[in-house]
Amino acid sequence: MSSHPPDPAGALLCVPTELERSILERVAPDLFAARGGPGVELVGFGPVAAAARTAALIAHRRPARVILLGIAGSLEGGPAVGEATEFGAVALDGVGAGQGAALLPPSALGFPQWHDAQGEVHEQLQLPAAGPLLLSVCAASASPAEALGRCQRFQGAVAEDMETFGAALAARLAGVPLHAVRGISNVAGDRDKDRWLVEPALMAAASSARSILQGGTP
Numbered sequence: 001m002s003s004h005p006p007d008p009a010g011a012l013l014c015v016p017t018e019l020e021r022s023i024l025e026r027v028a029p030d031l032f033a034a035r036g037g038p039g040v041e042l043v044g045f046g047p048v049a050a051a052a053r054t055a056a057l058i059a060h061r062r063p064a065r066v067i068l069l070g071i072a073g074s075l076e077g078g079p080a081v082g083e084a085t086e087f088g089a090v091a092l093d094g095v096g097a098g099q100g101a102a103l104l105p106p107s108a109l110g111f112p113q114w115h116d117a118q119g120e121v122h123e124q125l126q127l128p129a130a131g132p133l134l135l136s137v138c139a140a141s142a143s144p145a146e147a148l149g150r151c152q153r154f155q156g157a158v159a160e161d162m163e164t165f166g167a168a169l170a171a172r173l174a175g176v177p178l179h180a181v182r183g184i185s186n187v188a189g190d191r192d193k194d195r196w197l198v199e200p201a202l203m204a205a206a207s208s209a210r211s212i213l214q215g216g217t218p
Contacts (some may be wrong), residue, residue, distance in 0.1 A: 011038050013066075016044060023202050024040060050166040068167050076148060082197045084205040087132060091154050101153070132156065133157045142191060
């Protein structure tokens with residue numbers, strides 16, 4: 001159920017999981033509708049759920065823009081753990097033919113994921129900010145070697161998440177700008193959660209979301 005009524009002049013804030021939303025409700029209560037904020041909706045875990053749910057939320061809420069925030073893993077040369085970044089583009093790993101280093105992405109196959117009046121969508125989408133490249137994946141890196149391989153295939157990517165590309169494609173098809181903000185909770189490939197900083201990462205992401213909201217226009 002939606003936590004907020006349609007607001008054509010407003011922003012739609014989204015997070016992937018209930019874990020992220022519950023932490024944000026504690027550390028950034030001003031973002032929640034019950035306290036006068038825009039409300040924070042769930043889009044689900046992974047690119048498929050995020051695409052479907054974002055499309056449904058946009059159709060129901062009719063926002064002027066979408067802000068997707070959550071946690072991500074830092075790739076080589078990316079932001080420090082505990083920091084947050086708004087990204088200027090997002091790529092998707094895993095669609096095409098083959099796996100890993102042998103993957104042929106949509107651009108190599110000649111099959112765009114989508115094609116409309118705005119052009120072809122292969123494995124990358126531009127976002128409103130002038131930030132770095134975020135890489136969306138279907139499964140997070142399980143080792144440093146896997147994360148390094150993704151860096152090599154997607155030059156310039158500084159972090160990996162699992163939802164932004166799907167949500168961004170849904171927003172593009174709806175004609176709504178999507179701002180992607182991720183707090184860096186861990187180094188990509190590090191699965192030891194004792195070293196993760198989820199709460200500081202989400203606090204930083206909330207601060208970035210506030211700055212976007214205060215900026216006014218999409």
